[in-house]
Amino acid sequence: MVVNIWTAADVARKVIDNKELFILDVRNTDAFEDWKIDGHKFDYLNIPYFELLDGVEEILPQIPTDRDVLVVCAKEGSSIMIAEMLSDAGLTVGYLAGGMKSWSMYLEPIKVGDLSGGGELYQFVRLGKGCLSYMVVSEGEAAIIDAVRFTDVFTKFAKEKNITIKHVFDTHLHADHISGGRAIAAATGATYYLPPKDAEEVVFDYAPLEDGLTVKVGASQIDVGALYSPGHTIGSTSFIVDGKYLLTGDILFIDSIGRPDLAGLAEDWVADLRESLYVRYRALAEDLIVCPAHFMIIDELNENGTVSKRLGDLFAENHGLNVEDEEIFRSMVTDNLPPQPNAYQEIRHVNMGKITPTDEEQTEMEIGPNRCAVR
């Protein structure tokens, strides 16, 4: 039987279209338990490739024949070997080209909605890592918020739509992934903004992103307005786009809230986090649509693959917004936090411009889930 080659884009379609898929993950059990390809209707079998070197006969009864079967490993080599063994045994299977490495890197642009005057808001969903970047498009111009490091995805998208990238923002100094903001700005002549309170150690020039800053995008003058909302970092800033969308960065997610410890100051920033979530956001219109910089679990995806929800609904449903007692809140966001993201200190240094790793080193740093939230 043939061995099919799947791209990360093919897998992303299965996730977004809510399709069934059987994944045979041949990485180590630790690696699988830490991080895997999540889908609403995916089933899994995890058997490390080195346990199958003598043959795949023993697992054949566990492999379904009534749906697609995809073999996955870290980079692809082992999955090709196992896929060929399964093929020799008479099964039709596929392997994921580039393995989890390519899954971690794949970005799917999805339209979130329309803005006034024909403008549009796009979300770039990095399914493998749970990162969400945004592009505000309006009559030939664009602003980008929280771009991940695959800058050509954004510049190509802009080119295809014949738009000029004018403004590039990071809501905060990221610790879980490497920002593409500075590189996009350098390549396009756009202005790169960072919150000054997060940028004390950065070694490059940037424009200050401060509370109340408003930029206008395109001829229809869509407002992208900054709202200081510290807590995940001391500089964390949100955006209100066109009076309709609230881009929350890593402060508020769909089913969780930001963690205050990734820059090392959890105790100091708890009060800021609480103030941002319980006072500043409370003062905003409940009809704003929250668009976060991350999702943690696949259940946070909407039917069209985007990640967004009405602020009023989050006030009602998000546990992190409903902890009345300040002490309980403090304990929730400082005790028993999940493990920190892989290489988060090094990633912060890359985003400060202090170190410049190779592409391959950057890929290694970003392996694994983002872990920016407290549930």
Next chain:
Amino acid sequence: MNITKTLDAKGFACPMPIVRTKKAMDSIESGEVLEVLVTDKGALNDFTAWSAASGHTILEQKEEVGVLYFYIQKA
């Protein structure tokens, strides 16, 4: 430590280091030690997990100028 055999798997990517190591282990006797040289960084976790699963013991491992050395005693 008495090294019975050395396997040079430098330059090979996953899964070849483990595939070759397994073959080399099949050619030595129980209690004997295989030395393996690998450059693929992914090998670090794989060798630990593979040894644990197959019952072999990693007596020692080290990294020198980008090369990983494993000393594996056959079960």
